[in-house]
Amino acid sequence: MKTAHRFARRSAGLFAAVLAASAAPAFADETDKAQIRELAAKIEALQAQLKAIVDQQNAAPAAQAPSAAAVVTEGALPGSFKMPGTETSVKIGGFAALDIVKDFTGGGMGGAVAQPQSIAFDGSPKSERDGQLSMTARRSRLYLRTLTPTPLGDVLTHIEGDFIGSGGNELVTNSSSPRLRHAYVELGPWLAGQFWTNFADLATFPETVDFQGGHGMAQAIRQPQLRYTKKWGAHEFAAAIENPEADIVGMSVSSFNPGVGPVPTTHVDELPDLTARYAFSGHWGRVALGGVARKLSIDNRGAGAIGGFVGDDSVTAGGLMLAGRIKTGGKDSIQFGIEGGRGLGRYITGAPIPTAAVMSDGSLNAVKSWGAMLGYQHHWSPTLRSNVTYGQVRLDNPHPAMPKTAVSRVDALFVNLIWQPIPRALVGIEYVRGEVENDEPKTATLSNKGRADRLGATVQYHF
Incomplete structure (x- = not known):
């Protein structure tokens, strides 16, 4: 100028x-x-x-x-932005975490995640071992979420992973492989991809510092599925076909190699697992009822014998679950869950997994099992809360296909204190008590029961 x-x-x-x-x-x-x-x-x-x-x-x-196409603007998802030149909203989130676990008795509970079914029985050499201390950041998580408007409606995608994969060690770098948690696309009532099993109702789950926690309730399995959800008012109904996996005694588990999903040699997953869940919510809380139906098949023709048997057989399996979260005043609430059936196996948190076993005559026998959980959450202040959760799992193991030394009962107690000093930050400490039992008679030197105690802590910051 x-x-x-x-x-x-x-x-x-x-x-x-x-x-x-x-x-x-x-x-x-x-x-x-x-x-x-x-x-x-x-x-x-x-x-x-x-x-x-x-x-x-x-x-x-x-x-x-800059041109309008090059300007970054606020997206349609909370905390998101629009990709320049598009209508796609993108949100990046996750958290960084440190977990500390100290086992005191019983040789531990199976690592950084509490697995009472791994507790050693009293009198065994393993039960005399001292408790392990472990520290890990592998729970840390990262996700990418997008929303794109289309003529058919908004398309939502979500890809999420953590670092509880295979590989790595604690000698120098403490490295480990990334692990896929979720990867799905939603359009209207449809969801396609990997997500929590429809059999579990996560809105009713108790809060634990332990990465898994809440034994005795429906297991929060993540697996590929095609799901349809219908919501009306306070009601919600969802049905899905989900990836099957034969968790049968003696069966090979499908493993993943780069670019390859090998076909198992001991069983055939003929049909998807079918799940359905209905939930009703109100100012008082939430209640959910669900079911799962499965077809379990053994077919080891051309492979090694299982229990002396080579051939094929199948059995129908499945079960029901009932879960809820009931408010008791303020932010406090009671959580409960119960499920049971034949061949539930991996669908119960804390179960030692076996769904069925091959009997001496070659028939496939689905394991009867049930689980129950009861929890209570109390808020001491806006930033401080506690949770007490007790759960139990029982299995009717078919003998002699399964040895009497196999775990037939699991009990777990979780008591914690969680502090959120600032938004998005979380610090928690938790005591865990686990007990196991089998069907083997006691001897003078070896009990059919075992117990262990541990203390866990976590520090997290969500972004």
């Missing part, structure tokens, strides 16, 4: 000179007239230059400003 001002002053001076000259007597000689014409021409030239400079300076901000 300084350049434009200088041109303006020069133009004004020349214009004043022209006026003065034009006021000269009419009898001015031809020399004066020529000078006047020359000054007028210069004024016109200066005015043209001034206009060009002003136009250029007025246009400069528009030329420097």
Whole structure:
């Protein structure tokens, strides 16, 4: 703008000179007239230059400003942004965490995640071992969530992982492989991809510092599925077909190699697991009822014998669950869960997994099992709360296909204190007591029961 001002002053001076000259007597000689014409021409030239400079300076901000397609704006999801040039909202989130676990008795509960079914029986050499201390950041999590409007409705995608994968060690780097948790797409009532099993109702789960916790309730399995959900008022109904996996004694478990999903040699997963769940919510809390139906099949023809049997057989399995969270005043609540059936296996938290066993005659016998959980959450203040959770799992193991030393009962107690000093931050400490029992008679040196205690802590910051 300084350049434009200088041109303006020069133009004004020349214009004043022209006026003065034009006021000269009419009898001015031809020399004066020529000078006047020359000054007028210069004024016109200066005015043209001034206009060009002003136009250029007025246009400069528009030329420097980014186009609308390049501007990052707020997205439709809370805490999201729109990808420039698109209508897709993107949200990045997760948390960083440190978990500390100290086992005191019984040789431990199976690692960083409490697994009472791994407790050693009293009198065994393992029960004499001292407790292990472990510290890990592998629970840390990262997710990417998007929402895109389409003519069919909003398309939502979610991809999430943590670092509780295979590989790594604690010698130098404490590294481990990333692990897929969730990967799904939602459109209207439909969900396709890997998500929590529809058999479990996570809204009724108790809160534990332990990564798994809440033994005796429906297991929060993550597996590929196609789900349909219908909501009306306070009601919700969902049905799904989910990936099957034969958790049968002696069966090989499907493992994943890079780019390959090998076919198991001991069983055939013929049909998907079918799940259905109904939930009703209100100001008082939430109650959910669910069911799962499975077809378990053994087929080890061309492979090694299982219990002396080579052939094929199948059995229908499944069960029901009832769960709820009932408010008791303020933010306090009671949580409960109960489930039972034949062949539930991996669908019960804390179960030693076996769903069925091959009997001596080659028939497949589904294991009867049931589990129950009761919990209570109390808020001491807006930033401090506690949870007490007790759960039990019982299994009717078929003998002799399963040895009597196999765990037939699991009990677990979780008591914690959780503090949130600032939003998004969480610090928790928890005592865990676990007990196991089998069907083997006691001897003078070996009991059919075992118990263990541990203390766990976590520090998390969510973003």
